[in-house]
Amino acid sequence: MMPKKIGILFKVFSREDYKEGFLDGHLYMNTIDYFRKYEEELDGNIADKFEALTGWLQPHDVILTLEVNGEKLTLNPDDMAAPTTISMKKHDYANVYCMTQLHSHDIDMSCVKGAEEERLLREYFTLPKESQNLGAYLVIIVNPAAFLERVRLAVLEHMEREDVYAYQAKQVIYYDENTTSLTLKEDMEAPFYKQSKYAHQSEFRLCLLRDNPNNKAFTLNIGSIRDIATEIRTEEFNSLIEIKRN
Numbered sequence: 001m002m003p004k005k006i007g008i009l010f011k012v013f014s015r016e017d018y019k020e021g022f023l024d025g026h027l028y029m030n031t032i033d034y035f036r037k038y039e040e041e042l043d044g045n046i047a048d049k050f051e052a053l054t055g056w057l058q059p060h061d062v063i064l065t066l067e068v069n070g071e072k073l074t075l076n077p078d079d080m081a082a083p084t085t086i087s088m089k090k091h092d093y094a095n096v097y098c099m100t101q102l103h104s105h106d107i108d109m110s111c112v113k114g115a116e117e118e119r120l121l122r123e124y125f126t127l128p129k130e131s132q133n134l135g136a137y138l139v140i141i142v143n144p145a146a147f148l149e150r151v152r153l154a155v156l157e158h159m160e161r162e163d164v165y166a167y168q169a170k171q172v173i174y175y176d177e178n179t180t181s182l183t184l185k186e187d188m189e190a191p192f193y194k195q196s197k198y199a200h201q202s203e204f205r206l207c208l209l210r211d212n213p214n215n216k217a218f219t220l221n222i223g224s225i226r227d228i229a230t231e232i233r234t235e236e237f238n239s240l241i242e243i244k245r246n
Contacts, residue, residue, distance in 0.1 A: 009099060026221055033092040033093065051191070054183070056195075058181045091191060100202055103171075130200045130201075146228050147229075151206060163210055164208050168207050172192050
């Protein structure tokens, strides 16, 4: 029987040696600060100077009071030309691993109802052209639960050695940067919120918080995943997905 809700977890690579390293279980995790400072011509691709914000406040939601030499100065919404951003220094050094997860959202895959649900599923399970800019090689995790369990066990070893103090893995949530104000109370949530111009990436992210004042990348070794993965060319992905109405 087909599951009611399903997802496909995979990773796109720009180089074959990166792909082989992943299949060998070496997860190379750059820092949040790396993505904030990354420079490229494409918009909505890798670079994101607004990574891991705990606050993105539209001008109409902010009144700012400053005290300078004993005098208070109040800035009203009309005085602000752009949203106010809030971030935490510790997120600069957080290490993240970015993957893609296409999923059925709230549609019951065991009973696809009508042409509209079929159309939506085709949309949900289509890899956008923008995502293909990430590289020519694609590795599909055919057993996501086993993959995440291997990640969890590897992270647990680091936590026991006290060189990692927090870990989370989940789908990224996208917010409308033009109309929405974002305020997060939980620190660990910040790496899992991105602006809507990145929504085409449908990102699933692993995140480690650790003492990393030198802002270094980190390689998490989880052991070979060749038994739970398959590889294809990125350009082949969409042709392999078949959606049928019941």
